[in-house]
Amino acid sequence: MNQKLNLGWLGAVAMGMALAVGAQEKPADFTTQVPLSVSGEGPWYRLELPLAVQLNARQTDLSDVRVFNAVGDVQAYALARESARIDENRTLTDVKWFPLYNSVDDTERAPSIRVQSSANGTLVEVQPSTQLEVGEEELRGWLLDASGIKAPLQQLVLDWTSERDGFQRFSIEASDDLQHWQPWGEGQVARLTLADERVEQHEVGLPGQTARYLRLLWNTPQAAPILTSAQLQSASPRSLPLPLVWSQALAGSTVKAGEYIWQLPMGLNVERVQVTLDQPNSLAPVDLSGRRESSLPWQPLSSGLLYRLTQNGQDVVQNELQLSGQTVQQLKLTVDERGGGLGAQAPTLKFAVRATQLVFLARGPGPYTLVLGNATVKAASLPLSTLIPDYSPAKLATLGKASVGGGAMVTPVVAPVPAQVGTDWKKFGLWAVLLLGVLFLAAMAFNLLRKPPVKP
Known part of the structure; x- marks a missing residue:
């Protein structure tokens, strides 16, 4: 019990120290200010940070994000930015497949089947x-058995015989009972x-949900x-990232024939790109490259096949490429x-990047303002487990909600006033308080470790 109280007190001290670090910061120190509106029960509020607002940051990791109350007090906060690099948590499983036949002249979209399964x-x-005559049956599709996979399904990978080269387009349906x-x-x-070169596309994205078939x-x-x-391909629920958010269309430039470059607003962990294919019957094997800066x-x-083809009066489009989520600011196709x-042209x-x-933690009078856009401030975010006692993903979902209200207000950057020569006793005092706090935390941690375990 005492140890739990001590750990809670340590979290409170850490929160106070984080607030002290940003105590001298003011909203005017940041280039972008966005008013927030809150709803639901506080004192914690959760904000889905819009991509258009994120792009006003001056630091890739969003270290320059802050929240202020109506009187200019900085608020304690945490950022949830889950990485897309979860390949080590993904599993690729071979599954059984079963043919779905119906009669050539059958108008039913989905063949009717009889199934034998284990317990x-x-x-x-x-x-x-129903029994089909030899030569009258038509292979309409395939039934995949995913009953042995308990994790959400992320991707489907198919291969087929060379007698049917070309494009294959099919619908995907999921079921747990083969009835619904x-x-x-x-x-x-x-x-x-x-x-004389083979161009192949075998992967199909799935919505990240569970299904037996x-x-x-x-x-x-x-x-x-x-x-x-x-x-x-499946991934455990704990490793599933936040949803993707897409940018507005970005204009590019032509370097030479067949080579295009796009400049992103800042370094971003890009996970997908979508290339606009305006011309019908476009077919383009492509390679995508990226870099942090022009030097x-x-x-x-990534690489793949982009196309927009007209088949049976309908456009068949594949215009996306999947990336690993590394940080880039320039893209070249x-x-x-x-x-x-x-x-x-x-x-x-x-x-697309992760949300x-x-x-x-709302403290002091509202309304509250989100600010960002400062290349020199240090990170001030806390771990969620420190900001919220007894944190859990379930508790996160119950928090009050904050949303961006109105348009962003951009504050002009004012040239800094040259510092006066002399001793800044206020700054020295602040650092002394922080140093004493760190020493006090270290002493408490040392005492906790030395205490023998309490016998029941």
């Missing part, structure tokens, strides 16, 4: 519900020969290819123009 739900056999199906969007894979039904062409492998060499980030290229580009949550 734990693993599929053993899948057959059409939920749409999971559409998938597009491709295998092409372009100037997946049903793939082919749209274009209507008959499905013969699969040779099916894999599902550094380009680093490869190199296009293999044997596919026709993307034109002389650089296409526009959108980029950022800011949680602050």
Whole structure:
């Protein structure tokens, strides 16, 4: 009990020290000020930080974000910025696949089937519900058994026989009982020969939800290819990042034929890009590179096949590339123009980063103001476990909400006044208080470690 109280007291001291570090900061020290409105029960409030506001920061890690109350007091806060680099927590699993047949002249979209399964739900056999004559059946799709995967499904990876090269487009549905199906969007894979080179796309993104079974039904062409492998990538719920947020369209520049560059507003951990394909029947194998600044060499980030093709009167579009989430401020797209290229004018580009949550402890009178845009201030955010006693993800969801109210107000940067020669006793006093606080915390931690454990 005493140890728990001591740890809580240590958290309070750490919070007080963080407030003391920013005590001399003022809203006018930051280039951007955004009014906040709050709702729900405090004193903690959770804010989904809009990307348009984040881009006003002067530090990539958002160390220059602060919240002030109506009288200019800085508020204690924490940032939740989950990384996308969770590859080590992801698992790629081979799954069984079963054909879905129906009659060639059957108008039913989804074939009716009979299923034999084991006690734990693993599929053993899948057959059409009615007997089909040889030569009259048509392969409409595939049923994937994901009953052995308990984690949310992130990606589908398919391979198929070479007799069906070209584009494959299919719908994706999910179920836990083989009776009720939920749409999971559409998938597009491709295998092409372009100037004696193979261009292949095997991966399809999934919505990050759990399901025991997946049903793939082919749209274009209507008959499905013969699969040779099916894999599902999953990730544990604890490693799932915050959702992606997309930027506005960004104009680029043309370096030379088939090479385009985009300058991002600041260094960002980009996870996806979307290239605008204005011209119908565009086909472009591409390589994407990035770098932090123009003095550094380009680093490869991703490659893939972008296309916008018209099939059966509909546009089939694949215009996204997935990245690993490393920090970049410049992006370069190199296009293999044997596919026709993307034109002389650089296409526009959108980029996606992970959402950022800011949680602050409201102290003093409102309204509250979010500020950012200062290249020199030090980080002042606290861990969520320090800001919120007994923190848990469930408790985070119950906090009051803050939202951006009105437009951002940009404060002109004022040239600093030259410091007067002399001793700044106020600054020395502040640092002395901080140093004494650190020494006091160290002494308390040492005493706690020396105390023998309390016998029951």
